[in-house]
Amino acid sequence: GAVVxxxxxxxxxxxxxxxxxxxxxxxxxxxxxxxxxxxxxxSLMLMATSNEGSKATYEQGVEKDKFLINHASLTLSTLTVxxxxxxxxxxxxxxxxxxxxxxxQHFGDGTRLSIL
Amino acid sequence: DAKTTQPNSMESNEEExxxxxxxxxxxxxxxxxxxxxxxxxxxxxxxxxxxTSNVNNRMASLAIAEDRKSSTLILHRATLRDAxxxxxxxxxxxxxxxxxxxxxxxxxx
Numbered sequence: 001g002a003v004v005x006x007x008x009x010x011x012x013x014x015x016x017x018x019x020x021x022x023x024x025x026x027x028x029x030x031x032x033x034x035x036x037x038x039x040x041x042x043s044l045m046l047m048a049t050s051n052e053g054s055k056a057t058y059e060q061g062v063e064k065d066k067f068l069i070n071h072a073s074l075t076l077s078t079l080t081v082x083x084x085x086x087x088x089x090x091x092x093x094x095x096x097x098x099x100x101x102x103x104x105q106h107f108g109d110g111t112r113l114s115i116l
Numbered sequence: 117d118a119k120t121t122q123p124n125s126m127e128s129n130e131e132e133x134x135x136x137x138x139x140x141x142x143x144x145x146x147x148x149x150x151x152x153x154x155x156x157x158x159x160x161x162x163x164x165x166x167x168t169s170n171v172n173n174r175m176a177s178l179a180i181a182e183d184r185k186s187s188t189l190i191l192h193r194a195t196l197r198d199a200x201x202x203x204x205x206x207x208x209x210x211x212x213x214x215x216x217x218x219x220x221x222x223x224x225x
Binding site: 006102107110 | 150216
């Protein structure tokens with residue numbers, strides 16, 4: 001089946017640091033990628049949708065200047081959390097879907113971000 | 117977005133079938149019914165999806181009511197590895213997924 005690789009799987013850093021998370025589709029071309037955030041004991045919340053070669057569409061309440069998303073190729077999207085603070089600590093998950101009708105989303109294994 | 121309603125939790129014995137229900141009374145004609153599951157500390161995993169007809173794959177079966185206002189995910193023989201949170205989501209082609217709270221499935225050895 002389709003595989004999405006997310007890296008790193010776990011990161012701890014100091015407050016004020018910027019952190020980049022990579023999401024790669026390994027065996028399919030992901031024209032659309034999605035970024036989610038999940039706090040403990042809660043469900044996934046969509047942060048943004050990105051289409052290859054265009055600007056990301058952010059959900060209401062998500063700061064686009066804080067969560068920078070780049071989708072420069074059909075196999076790679078990145079999420080950069082700029083000037084991260086403890087409240088940004090969360091489980092970040094990406095997913096991709098290949099072109100064509102009725103294609104499911106394939107998810108990465110997530111990145112656990114802890115800001116000290 | 118059309119909403120789905122699922123029980124918060126369910127239990128099942130190992131090696132027995134599991135039927136996970138989902139209600140979606142406001143489903144529109146173009147909404148697909150998707151099921152994903154999430155194991156602890158992992159990203160969600162695609163299980164199955166369908167539009168009108170029942171669907172089968174190696175993981176599960178999806179039974180869709182004739183009026184499409186409800187559906188049931190069927191795990192034919194539950195194993196301990198099937199313990200997860202199962203999400204029933206309505207989505208149109210390649211659109212974003214809106215996750216609800218899902219059903220936490222516990223498998224009893």
